[in-house]
Amino acid sequence: MKLSDIGEKGLLERLQKFSPPGILGDDGAVLATKAGESLVVTTDMLVDGVHFSDVTTSAEDAGWRAAAANLSDLAAMGASPLGITVGLGLPKDVAISWVEGVYQGMVNCLNQYGVPIVGGDIVRSPVKTLGITAFGQVEPHRVISRNTAKPGYVILVTGVHGASRAGLELLLHPELVDDKSENLSKQEKAELIKAHQRPQPRLDILPILSQIFDYSTTRLPISGMDSSDGLADAVLQICLSSGVGAILESDKIPIPRSAYKWRSPQQVLEYALYGGEDFELVLAMPQDAANTLVQKLGQNSAIIGTITAETTVLLSNNIESNPDQVLILNRGFQHF
């Protein structure tokens, strides 16, 4: 069944089941916000052939990843999600099963956190395009910003980095998946692929931060963002915004163990620093709080470095005989 068979109204009716009853049907969706909380808004565009493709991404994976990326942005701001809107640009001949697959993938991810799809728009376009906007709420003094890192804070990551990029490599070269000389078990390969296809936004961090910090009136002493554009990019953005520098210890960065069986230590480090799309949080905070957070999060989280009063971000390379290096922006994926 193609879109041209059932038209926009037909498709809208079929997509209603993915939203709470009664929330669609007006010019806008109405949502309650808690008194005294601030609204946080984030938006992403995803384009077929650029951000997803039938080669590496099923419709459900594309939907999951799109939802996860936006929820991750909210988590990185310290905000609890309220809902998302979905704009769809679709060619006439798009299969309805593809569109429903995207919605199913989004809902599968969103349902873990009770987040509804509260509105959307479906239009004709020569290229499959998703425009997603997520909004959440947070007490104003609990907002996590990029520009509040202070020298002496340590840098913490909430999970492994490089797994998503390694999984993408397997998806781009499917011949590797069946190649037994590749030194990875089937399960290890499946886990890396899953890291790419089904990333988890770290909304679970927010209640843990609430436990750790007694910040009923004072501003949260945390700076941070997510690592969607790579771990190196996240650290650099935090430092640039805060007017500080950092030293990262490359051997402290949590990396999926299987990756080392497969690629050289230098390649694995590249995946971790520049691969992107791991959707973990990169947080700078006082040492004590970071120790407690790592304890609560378990082995995949780690303190990986320190904020300094310099203006450079230095990578202290303890792998092999690599010299230390200064990280620079834009080493990662370029959009244009």
Added chain:
Amino acid sequence: MKLSDIGEKGLLERLQKFSPPGILGDDGAVLATKAGESLVVTTDMLVDGVHFSDVTTSAEDAGWRAAAANLSDLAAMGASPLGITVGLGLPKDVAISWVEGVYQGMVNCLNQYGVPIVGGDIVRSPVKTLGITAFGQVEPHRVISRNTAKPGYVILVTGVHGASRAGLELLLHPELVDDKSENLSKQEKAELIKAHQRPQPRLDILPILSQIFDYSTTRLPISGMDSSDGLADAVLQICLSSGVGAILESDKIPIPRSAYKWRSPQQVLEYALYGGEDFELVLAMPQDAANTLVQKLGQNSAIIGTITAETTVLLSNNIESNPDQVLILNRGFQHF
């Protein structure tokens, strides 16, 4: 200057001037909402060649219209705007002046109401695409919904209909603009074109409704939506959602006078009912309130019909000798 010359970061820097200082730069934008108010969210996708084209729409017009359409959705919900996010899908070779023109057009429209652009995303796409999400706030009992029209309510429009469609006709056939046999003055043509290129969202209606209705605790006795998809569509949607019918008096519909000098009465009525994009509000409410509202709004607003307990929407044709007719959905522009 092309996008490929300056890249995404270069473009982002140039677009910062269109947003309030300090609001961009994090994973999401933080906005204050008033305690006790509900959040209203609406989203639109616009695609080059479908919703705008260089033939009929300059970059600034495309931006203005995109912003106006979203603010109109908020007005139709009774909500005061808080901000918008803008997702941009752009080909590599897009002219930077085009992108800045779109932003300038959006800001020109938004500034009338003090609404900021609070975030966005810029990605590569083979086709110029705009994904706009607007959010506003409203006291929960002041929400204007489509599904609360009651038999006995009258139907009111806040302004003329058909002007946007007539203006589009002139834009699609530029030879008409200079053709003196077309029976319209230059100024009349310019006004029709402006109606299409620079529609005004009717946010000015909200404080007037506040004056008219003493509804500090009870629900606003108004049902409505905007006429972006045509006046006929708006009346039909309200009636379908509310489980009621309506009688419209075709000669009560406010139509730009110049249109009659140019097109047959039947053609002009078609423009008014099905042309769309006039972005007026179509409101059903008790007669007394409607009388007061029309008095306050002036000559271009009008009561055009009545909500009935039937399930049909009847157009009572007082133009020439046309018989009455039953309006049906989907008579207007089809997206697929």
